[in-house]
Amino acid sequence: MGTDTTLTMYRAELERLERLTIEQAAEYLGMKKGLLYNHRSAGTGPASYKLGNRVMYDRRDLDLYIARCKAATLVGS
Numbered sequence: 001m002g003t004d005t006t007l008t009m010y011r012a013e014l015e016r017l018e019r020l021t022i023e024q025a026a027e028y029l030g031m032k033k034g035l036l037y038n039h040r041s042a043g044t045g046p047a048s049y050k051l052g053n054r055v056m057y058d059r060r061d062l063d064l065y066i067a068r069c070k071a072a073t074l075v076g077s
Contacts, residue, residue, distance in 0.1 A: 018059050022048075025057040029066070 014020065014028045025046070026033040039045025040055065046065035048057050 019051075020057045020059060020062070022055045022057070025062055028059070028062055 011027075014024055017024065020028060022036055022040075023033055025048075026036045029036065029046075036045060040048055046057055047061040048055050050056070
C-alpha cells in the first residue's frame with residue numbers, strides 16, 4: 001500500500017468520525033496541532049471540550065469553524 005493510499009484512507013476515516021482528538025482535528029482542518037492549541041487558548045478556534053484529560057472536537061463544530069472562516073474570507077475579498 002503506497003503513502004498516497006494510506007493518506008487517503010486516513011482522511012476518509014477522519015470524515016467518518018464524529019468526535020476527534022486535537023491531533024485528528026488539526027489534520028482535518030489542515031493545520032498544525034500547535035496552531036490549533038493557540039486558537040483554543042485565544043478563544044478563536046472551533047468549539048472544543050475536555051473528555052477526561054483529552055481535548056476533543058466534534059466534527060460538526062469543525063465544519064462550522066471552516067464555514068465561518070470561509071464567510072469571513074469571502075466578505076473581506
